[in-house]
Each structure stands twice: as C-alpha cells, then as structure tokens.
Amino acid sequence: MSDSNTTNFTNPSTFILLGIPGLEAAHVWISIPFCTMYAIAILGNFTILFIVKREPSLHGPMYYFLCMLAVTDLVLSTTIFPKMLSIFWFNSREINFSACLTQMYFIHCFSAMESGIFAAMALDRYVAxxxxxxxxxxxxxxxxAKIGLAMVLRCGMLALPYPFLARQWPYCRTNIIPQHLCLHMAVVNLACADIRVSSYYGLFVQFSVMGLDGIFIVVSYIQILRVIFSLPTKDARIKTFGTCGSHLFVILTFYTPRLFISLLYRFGQNVALNFHVLLSRVYLFMPPMLNPIIYGVRTKQIWDRLLQLFSHEGA
Known part of the structure; x- marks a missing residue:
C-alpha cells in the first residue's frame, strides 16, 4: 500500500482512508466504543422490528414509521461501521474507488431517508x-406505504448525482481521505478542479430535503402545541406532550450536528481536522444507536412488550 499524496493520476483506482489522523496508534482502543455502538445499533433496531412484528396491537402508523426508521438505521450503520472497524483493527485503509462512491451514495441516501421518516412521524403526531x-x-x-415509497424514491433520486459528480472530477493531487468514510465533500475536496457544482448541489440537497423536512416538522409542532396548550388541565397537557417527547429528542440529535457539519465542511477551512472527523462520527453514529434506545424506553407499548418478552424467557 502506498500512502503517497503526490501521485499523478486522473482517476485513482483506490482511495486511502486515514481513520482518525494523528491517533493511528490508538485505533484499537478507539474501536472499542465504536464497536459497542454498532452492536447496540444492530441489537436495538432488530429488537424494535421483532417486537412490532410480533405484537398485533403495535401494527399502526406510528410503529410502521418506527420500523422504517429501524431498517434505515440498520442499513446506514452497516454501511459505515464494518469498513471503519477494519481500519481500526487491521489497518485496512484502502477502498476501491467504486466502493467509495457506493458508500457515499448509501450514506447520503439513507441519511436523507431518516429525515423524511422524522417528517412522516411528525405528520402522524399531528394527526393523532x-x-x-x-x-x-x-x-x-x-x-x-405510499409515504414510505415516496421517501425511498425522493432520497434515492436526490442522492444519485453525488457519486456521478464525484466521479467526473480529476484527482491529480492526492487519494488520501483524512477520515474513515467517503462523504461527498470529503471526497470532492481532493479534486484538482473547480468543485462548486458539487458543493452547490450538496447544499441544494441539504436545504431541499432536511430544510423542507425541518420546516414541515416545525409547522406540525406549532399546530400540536396550539392544541396542547388549549387543553383544560395541566395533567392533560403533560400527558399529551409526553407522546411527542421521544420524537422531539431524536430530531434534535439528528438535525443539529448534521447542519453544523455541513456548514463546517464548506466554510470552516480553518477548523482543526480532528474536529471535522469527530463531528462526522457524532452526526452519523449516534442516531442509529440512540433511536431504538429512546423509542424503546420512552414508548410505553414497546417497553411493556420488551419486559414481557424477557419475563417469559426468564420464567
């Protein structure tokens, strides 16, 4: 493997992922919490799917959307974690150019799909x-089902230009990506060309997907809060608002880091590289792990079924 960053090529056959620059000696130890996060994400999301499938009383819109979120989190985490752990454990830094573009597509597609699912959940809470x-x-x-299909088509089509845009640029300076995965801007920033088209398209997707979804969620919750505050008693207001607590919490953990890192990649050239890499982990890794925990603990129906499952197995 060559780590040279001065190779002369137009299209590299491979990229080299550095993992966490400057902390290569500690990669094995750093892998422990990330491996734990991956295990929790896999176990938690499969548990959500199993409980909803097994319990007929949970066959409703809210839980169908929750299952869509679980599947999305499973695909997203499996797209990211295995390659990252292979870097940490086996120093397997090379990734084929086409594989890098494929990872890029799945990351951006399923991240956008999460946003759409949160908007659909906001619709469910608004109607309820x-x-x-x-x-x-x-x-x-x-x-x-039509809402789910529309989200898949929207995100699949909007993410499709990412790998095509990245493929068209000449990469004549370096093939080293100073992090652990192939994000769109992390890749195209290596090109020796004017990449404003890629940058502008990335911003367009951010605002047309997460921006519009965010506006829809805010409008939905304005209407929800109006109804909640019009309830006659404090207990009724607290109980009704409690049905939205899990949704609001996961929305904050999803949108806040994503917005910040997106702007940081484009306008934060003077920010330390390690800070870039750290944020890229936070905004991609936390939701797949936290979503099943938050919904499993705070959603009474799921928590009750989970306790019943363990009590039967322990009997």
Missing part, C-alpha cells in the same frame, strides 16, 4: 393530536 377521531381514516396502511 389535532385530528384524533380521523387518525385511522387519514393514515391508513396504503397511505403509510
């Missing part, structure tokens, strides 16, 4: 709280 008597007639199973 603002129009409770019409919830079962508005969000029918065919409508939920």
């Amino acid at each position: 709280i603002c129009h409770p008597l019409r919830h079962s007639t508005i969000l029918t199973n065919p409508i939920v």
Whole structure:
C-alpha cells in the first residue's frame, strides 16, 4: 500500500482512508466504543422490528414509521461501521474507488431517508393530536406505504448525482481521505478542479430535503402545541406532550450536528481536522444507536412488550 499524496493520476483506482489522523496508534482502543455502538445499533433496531412484528396491537402508523426508521438505521450503520472497524483493527485503509462512491451514495441516501421518516412521524403526531377521531381514516396502511415509497424514491433520486459528480472530477493531487468514510465533500475536496457544482448541489440537497423536512416538522409542532396548550388541565397537557417527547429528542440529535457539519465542511477551512472527523462520527453514529434506545424506553407499548418478552424467557 502506498500512502503517497503526490501521485499523478486522473482517476485513482483506490482511495486511502486515514481513520482518525494523528491517533493511528490508538485505533484499537478507539474501536472499542465504536464497536459497542454498532452492536447496540444492530441489537436495538432488530429488537424494535421483532417486537412490532410480533405484537398485533403495535401494527399502526406510528410503529410502521418506527420500523422504517429501524431498517434505515440498520442499513446506514452497516454501511459505515464494518469498513471503519477494519481500519481500526487491521489497518485496512484502502477502498476501491467504486466502493467509495457506493458508500457515499448509501450514506447520503439513507441519511436523507431518516429525515423524511422524522417528517412522516411528525405528520402522524399531528394527526393523532389535532385530528384524533380521523387518525385511522387519514393514515391508513396504503397511505403509510405510499409515504414510505415516496421517501425511498425522493432520497434515492436526490442522492444519485453525488457519486456521478464525484466521479467526473480529476484527482491529480492526492487519494488520501483524512477520515474513515467517503462523504461527498470529503471526497470532492481532493479534486484538482473547480468543485462548486458539487458543493452547490450538496447544499441544494441539504436545504431541499432536511430544510423542507425541518420546516414541515416545525409547522406540525406549532399546530400540536396550539392544541396542547388549549387543553383544560395541566395533567392533560403533560400527558399529551409526553407522546411527542421521544420524537422531539431524536430530531434534535439528528438535525443539529448534521447542519453544523455541513456548514463546517464548506466554510470552516480553518477548523482543526480532528474536529471535522469527530463531528462526522457524532452526526452519523449516534442516531442509529440512540433511536431504538429512546423509542424503546420512552414508548410505553414497546417497553411493556420488551419486559414481557424477557419475563417469559426468564420464567
């Protein structure tokens, strides 16, 4: 393996992922918490899918969207963690150019899909709280399926230009990516060309997907809060708002780091590289691990079924 960053090529056959620059000697130790996060993400999301499938009372829009989120988190974490752990454990830094572009596509596609699922969950909470008597007639199973299909098509099509844009640029300076995965801007920043098209398209996707989803979520919760504050008693307001607590928490853990890192990649050239790499881990790794924990603990129906499952096995 050559780590030279002065190779003369137009299109590299491989890229080299550095992992965490400057901390290569500690990669094995650093891998322990990330391996734990991956295990929790896999176990937690499969548990959500198993419980919802097994319990007929959970076959409703909220839990169908939660299953979509679990599948998305499973694909996203499996796209990221295995290659990262191979870097930490086996120093396997090379990644084929096409494999890098494939990883790029899946990361951006399924990250955007998470955003769409959160917007769909906000719709479910809006209908459940603002129009409770019409919830079962508005969000029918065919409508939920169409919403899921629309999210897959939207995110799949919007993420498709990322690898094509990255492939068209000449890479004549270096093939070393100073982190552990192939994010769009991390790759195209290596090109020896004017990459404004890639940068502008990335911003367009950020605003048209996460921006519009974020606006939809905010508008939905404004309407939800209006209904909650109009309830006659404090206990009723707290109980109703509690049904949205899990959703609000995962939204904050999802959107805040993503917005910050997206702007940082484009406008934070003077920020330390380790800070870039750290944030890229936070905004990609935390949601797949936290989502099943938050929904499993804070959603009474899922928590009760989980306790029943363990109590039967322990009997």
